[in-house]
Amino acid sequence: MNARGRGHKGGATALVIDGRDNVATALAALPQGSEVRLEVRGELETVALVSEIPLGHKFALFDIPAGDSVTKYGEPIGVASTAIRRGEHVHIHNVTSSQRGAST
Amino acid sequence: MTFDGYRRPDGTAGTRNYVLVIPSVGCSQGAAQSIARGFRGAVCLPNILGCGQVGVDHTLVERTLVGFGTHPNAFAVVVVGNGCEHLSPQDLAEEIGRSGKRVELVVLQELGGTGKTVRRGRKALRELLADAAKCEREPIPLGELILGTECGGSDFSSGLAANPVLGAASDLLVGQGGTVILSETPELIGAEHLFAARARSPGVARQVLDAVAWWEERAIAAGQDIREVNPSPGDIAGGITTLEEKSLGCIHKAGTTSLQEVVPYAARPSRKGLVYMDTPAHDIEQLTGMVAGGAQVVAFTTGLGTPCGSPLAPVLKITANGETYRRMRDDLDFDASRVLAGREGVDAAGERLLGEIVAVASGKGTRAEKHGQMDFCIFQTTLNI
Missing domain, CATH: 3.40.50 (Rossmann fold)
Known part of the structure; x- marks a missing residue:
């Protein structure tokens, strides 16, 4: 509906909230090795999960180099503290907040 | 796109058409509730403040009550005061009236108590509700x-x-x-x-x-x-x-x-x-x-x-x-x-x-x-x- 293509089609397993996001959120517990079909920047793509993703947790839609922003809601939610592969679990082990509360 | 709303005298538009009863202080809330009771289309604000607040807190109470009184979802307002409160019911009624809205004021200490105030308030409310019923929605x-x-x-x-x-x-x-x-x-x-x-x-x-x-x-x-x-x-x-x-x-x-x-x-x-x-x-x-x-x-x-x-x-x-x-x-x-x-x-x-x-x-x-x-x-x- 808008240029950013917020939203998704097909597949009840993961949600991309904003078209600028480089992570998706799992809508179910997803086992390692499963393939998730979802709309990524306007294209229907398949992302193979390289780690297990619990319900409500995030995985990378692209390779994210260390030091790059992790983007959800179209905004940076933190910085990759190490290189993150496409399909990898994105959480406190590989993301650093720019806020002091969660910076350790 | 439009919605169907009520055009008000100050140019704003409401989504509802209530007559609002506002106690200017907690002491007059009982009378205010009695005034509104049983009338379809009337609502009473359950306000317990209006006396004893100072400085910024007094301002917050005043601004909130004026904000509700001048709100486009209210066709008209009945202000119910006790009489000796910090937040003057006269000033509140006057401020709300500046929006061009009809405001009735009843004050317990001026009218001689709850019974007389409730009777006077209900009479005013009945008339305001009759006029409110004549309002029609229009595309906004x-x-x-x-x-x-x-x-x-x-x-x-x-x-x-x-x-x-x-x-x-x-x-x-x-x-x-x-x-x-x-x-x-x-x-x-x-x-x-x-x-x-x-x-x-x-x-x-x-x-x-x-x-x-x-x-x-x-x-x-x-x-x-x-x-x-x-x-x-x-x-x-x-x-x-x-x-x-x-x-x-x-x-x-x-x-x-x-x-x-x-x-x-x-x-x-x-x-x-x-x-x-x-x-x-x-x-x-x-x-x-x-x-x-x-x-x-x-x-x-x-x-x-x-x-x-x-x-x-x-x-x-x-x-x-x-x-x-x-x-x-x-x-x-x-x-x-x-x-x-x-x-x-x-x-x-x-x-x-x-x-x-x-x-x-x-x-x-x-x-x-x-x-x-x-x-x-x-x-x-x-x-x-």
């Missing part, structure tokens, strides 16, 4: 709508789907020239730099940061550093990684447009588009502030379900938790759970939600209205004297 541009946004009883589904869906509807309303109010400053903490970056000017951005700093200092003074305790272990177990992410989940309900203005609690926005009101996170204080600021409709997302409603503005409840929608359906208006099931896109659900907001603005009743929810609580910064 959607650009004249002020939508209050709120979330409460949140769970994982709120930040993931319900707030993004409301955000999509907010963006559509702003696209129509309308106004969206975001509030609850304590929930901004951690994402304030991202939100401030959306401000239309450095001055507006500064106001966002100042508002957050004020609340943060208050929390620290009360023994809690919000940044140190968030995200909580429960948040992290649920998939929330950083404080920015947690706060963005909350503020995303106001969409993605640029921030036009920051207004104090209960103040009327002077600009259209996305407006920030500095309020507490307390659901009812926040709701009261936004309605006093002129919101004719409030969209409220919830994960666990909540019944709350306003005496003057319809409050539309949205959930993306399908289980909650089934269990709490009696208190909920809009089901966004298909987004979480992967069967509806965020944008499509947002468009559907805007349609529902327009229907409610045009007279469709909400669950909170059906249940007669009259929640009202004015934010105070200090102890009363």
